[in-house]
Amino acid sequence: MDTIDNSVCDLFVFVCGIIRFKCVGMAYFLCEDNKMDDKNLVEKQVSSKVIYDGFVLHVREDVIELPNGEPASRELIKHIGAVCVIPVTKEGNVIMERQYRYPVSRVITEIPAGKLDSANEDRFEAVKRELREETGLTADNWRDLGEYLPAPAYSDERISMYLATGLHKGEQDLDEDEFLEVFEVPLKDLYEDVMSGKICDGKTQIAILKAYEILKDTI
Amino acid sequence: MDTIDNSVCDLFVFVCGIIRFKCVGMAYFLCEDNKMDDKNLVEKQVSSKVIYDGFVLHVREDVIELPNGEPASRELIKHIGAVCVIPVTKEGNVIMERQYRYPVSRVITEIPAGKLDSANEDRFEAVKRELREETGLTADNWRDLGEYLPAPAYSDERISMYLATGLHKGEQDLDEDEFLEVFEVPLKDLYEDVMSGKICDGKTQIAILKAYEILKDTI
Numbered sequence: 036m037d038t039i040d041n042s043v044c045d046l047f048v049f050v051c052g053i054i055r056f057k058c059v060g061m062a063y064f065l066c067e068d069n070k071m072d073d074k075n076l077v078e079k080q081v082s083s084k085v086i087y088d089g090f091v092l093h094v095r096e097d098v099i100e101l102p103n104g105e106p107a108s109r110e111l112i113k114h115i116g117a118v119c120v121i122p123v124t125k126e127g128n129v130i131m132e133r134q135y136r137y138p139v140s141r142v143i144t145e146i147p148a149g150k151l152d153s154a155n156e157d158r159f160e161a162v163k164r165e166l167r168e169e170t171g172l173t174a175d176n177w178r179d180l181g182e183y184l185p186a187p188a189y190s191d192e193r194i195s196m197y198l199a200t201g202l203h204k205g206e207q208d209l210d211e212d213e214f215l216e217v218f219e220v221p222l223k224d225l226y227e228d229v230m231s232g233k234i235c236d237g238k239t240q241i242a243i244l245k246a247y248e249i250l251k252d253t254i
Numbered sequence: 255m256d257t258i259d260n261s262v263c264d265l266f267v268f269v270c271g272i273i274r275f276k277c278v279g280m281a282y283f284l285c286e287d288n289k290m291d292d293k294n295l296v297e298k299q300v301s302s303k304v305i306y307d308g309f310v311l312h313v314r315e316d317v318i319e320l321p322n323g324e325p326a327s328r329e330l331i332k333h334i335g336a337v338c339v340i341p342v343t344k345e346g347n348v349i350m351e352r353q354y355r356y357p358v359s360r361v362i363t364e365i366p367a368g369k370l371d372s373a374n375e376d377r378f379e380a381v382k383r384e385l386r387e388e389t390g391l392t393a394d395n396w397r398d399l400g401e402y403l404p405a406p407a408y409s410d411e412r413i414s415m416y417l418a419t420g421l422h423k424g425e426q427d428l429d430e431d432e433f434l435e436v437f438e439v440p441l442k443d444l445y446e447d448v449m450s451g452k453i454c455d456g457k458t459q460i461a462i463l464k465a466y467e468i469l470k471d472t473i
Contacts, residue, residue: 181451232400
């Protein structure tokens with residue numbers, strides 16, 4: 036009887052292992068875990084219509100089933116994904132960018148960032164590439180700052196955030212249609228600018244607040 | 255001669271006043287100021303094409319002129335704008351929500367938030383409405399936490415962020431197609447979850463980091 040119980044137990048552990056492996060393999064997001072009792076919140080896809088298939092934006096209009104069984108529509112953007120990095124010098128300064136953002140009709144202050152080159156591009160390789168292209172910098176030390184969903188109500192974009200230190204200067208290598216100014220600001224000043232509402236870009240606010248929290252006792 | 259000079263001067267001041275008034279009136283963003291020397295970064299609209307005019311998303315494909323005079327295209331979303339609020343109880347707990355976000359196919363943890371009802375809706379009125387509808391709460395004290403551009407590379411959405419304290423319970427009043435769970439978590443725990451990458455929603459990360467910085471000595 037013990038033997039059977041042990042076998043059943045082993046089988047159970049084995050199956051759990053497979054399920055766990057599959058879940059980990061399927062896990063799109065590193066942050067947060069969904070719960071077993073989420074069925075009272077989940078929306079199911081009924082149909083999906085491609086509205087626009089652009090270079091950056093891929094727009095869909097889906098019919099879904101609400102948790103109460105009623106139909107509803109959802110408009111959404113499919114986005115390839117992106118990375119961003121807050122590069123901090125040994126003096127405690129951040130290498131920042133000023134860039135014109137056409138949708139908001141103004142130049143804004145941002146940390147280096149960019150889209151993935153392909154959907155399966157390694158995000159760490161992508162962020163090293165973006166940092167080098169936009170600022171000429173390479174870095175000895177990288178720290179994962181987590182993920183950022185800019186607008187989960189209507190976009191599946193996921194931005195991976197990094198902190199880079201141990202910086203080395205090199206040559207900038209911008210895309211043909213990329214125009215930006217690179218400049219250096221003390222992290223402490225940027226932290227104060229975020230707290231007083233002077234920096235409006237989302238990923239930049241988070242990266243500054245997190246980096247300041249991590250580095251404040253060393254700069 | 256003095257009289258003429260004074261008249262010219264008065265006219266100059268008057269014209270400057272009009273320009274200033276128009277600029278202030280046109281100022282879309284409270285954060286950041288554009289500089290006079292930004293013409294080496296600015297992109298000019300050449301033409302604009304409406305791709306999709308949905309309920310939430312309005313997609314455009316514009317031809318623009320780059321700072322070097324070359325043409326390029328820009329794909330963008332026009333969004334009505336939104337508000338969000340981090341409501342903190344006198345015990346130092348935050349009233350949070352779990353909500354299914356269809357574009358990312360998962361339930362995520364967020365602070366109360368919502369779109370404006372109309373483009374010219376007062377943002378402070380909107381946030382009071384959203385807090386009451388989603389959680390039943392009203393608040394005695396409100397603090398402006400600044401603005402948040404979720405994705406300025408492709409969306410003009412601007413989210414105004416607030417901190418609410420002095421909370422009073424009331425009746426939740428959700429939209430017909432809105433399903434969410436409301437729960438309470440210590441701000442300190444949420445701060446640790448943001449720092450360790452467990453919270454992935456952008457506006458929620460910022461609001462928690464800012465609110466913790468503001469309230470940490472009082473909770």
